[in-house]
Amino acid sequence: MKNQNKLTDENINKIIETYRNRVAVDKYAHVALLEEINQNEFNLNIPRYVDTFEEEEAIDLDEVIKLLEQDKQEIADLEAKINEQLKILGMNV
Structure with missing residues (x-):
């Protein structure tokens, strides 16, 4: 269709x-x-x-960069937690 x-x-x-x-x-x-x-x-x-x-809305590049940095930090924190859990399960990371 x-x-x-x-x-x-x-x-x-x-x-x-x-x-x-x-x-x-x-x-x-x-x-x-x-x-x-x-x-x-x-x-x-x-x-x-x-x-x-x-007209497209203007993009605040400073705000985008700030949000990307926050995302990177959140990803790093989550990866650290995952690695901790993997170590508890006896995996080498």
Whole structure:
């Protein structure tokens, strides 16, 4: 079975209302005049008319480094505990 997108009733209603009201909605719909469509050589690809780009959230590299160091320390602590248990079981580690 193929993966396919499904429209909910809410999605369908939003499409219909946007079309009926002929309104521009940021990142969703654009009301293009025939002159604009002509200038775009009758290309109706959505990205020509609607900018759907979403800015990505900035990554705090200092926080990422701090979290990685915490993870490394936690791994080292867990490995030490595992080694202690292995020694109790008589294994050479």
